[in-house]
Amino acid sequence: MKASPGVARSYGKALFELARERNQVDVIARELEALAAQFAREPGLYALFARPWVTAAAKRNIAIEIATRLQVSKLARDFLALVAAQGRADHLEAIAAAYRELHDEAEGRVRARVRTAVPLSDADRSALTGRLSHVLGGKQVILEEIADRELLGGFVAEVGSLLVDASLDGQLARMHRRLAQG
Numbered sequence: 627m628k629a630s631p632g633v634a635r636s637y638g639k640a641l642f643e644l645a646r647e648r649n650q651v652d653v654i655a656r657e658l659e660a661l662a663a664q665f666a667r668e669p670g671l672y673a674l675f676a677r678p679w680v681t682a683a684a685k686r687n688i689a690i691e692i693a694t695r696l697q698v699s700k701l702a703r704d705f706l707a708l709v710a711a712q713g714r715a716d717h718l719e720a721i722a723a724a725y726r727e728l729h730d731e732a733e734g735r736v737r738a739r740v741r742t743a744v745p746l747s748d749a750d751r752s753a754l755t756g757r758l759s760h761v762l763g764g765k766q767v768i769l770e771e772i773a774d775r776e777l778l779g780g781f782v783a784e785v786g787s788l789l790v791d792a793s794l795d796g797q798l799a800r801m802h803r804r805l806a807q808g
Contacts, residue, residue, distance in 0.1 A: 631724075634717050638724025641705050646732075650701060655729050657702040662722040664696060665715070675715035686711040735766045738785045741793075743777040758783060758790070 645654040665671050671692070675685055689710035693703035709715055730737060738758050740746070746754065751769060758767045762785065774782075780793035 630717070631720065633714065634720030635724045637709065637714065637717065637721045638728060641701075641721070642725055642728040642732075644701060644705075648701060650699065651729060651732070653699055654702055655725065657696075657698040658705075658722045658725055660696055661693065661698065661702065661706055662719045664692065665718050672716055675710055675713070682711040682713070685713075685715070689715070730768070733766070735768055736762055736785050737768045737770055738783050739770045739772065740781055740783045741772045741774040741777060742781045743774065743779050743793075745773050746771060746781075754781065754783070758785065761790075762788075 641654065641658070642651070645651045674680065674688070686707045689707045690703060693706045698706075706718075709718060709721065714721075726737075738755075740754065746769075751771075755767045755769060759765060767785075776795075778794040778798075780796070781790075782793050782796065783790040
């Protein structure tokens, strides 16, 4: 079953609020990422939790065992058990992403997905982070870099719905449109 963004956001928000009440926001962020990574490494876990003949109690116990082996906090363990028992284990990655968004927002951070033709140097990374931070009102920018060999040069940055196309490909496309318009 495909994860519903609304369901993932609801679970992520509920967990974030509980973590904030207990002063465990950072800890839960790390643990939730670890749990989602564990499920991603073992796709058989999703299949197991998706089986309708496995009872909710059994799913809950399996989830508790997984969380115990990963040595996560009681809150993260109980949350995974709840998600599994409710038949939402297939939403775990989306829940982790929703939690990450809420955590970043609370900390004044944004994530920028940046595609470049070649990997950025430290100086380029720092300059790009500074420029994006300035454009975004001083928020801390976390770059998620992707080397895209299809690009001729420059970069394309995506921050939420904001798209900054400073690639050679984009410049050539804009020049082509202007020339075609006369």
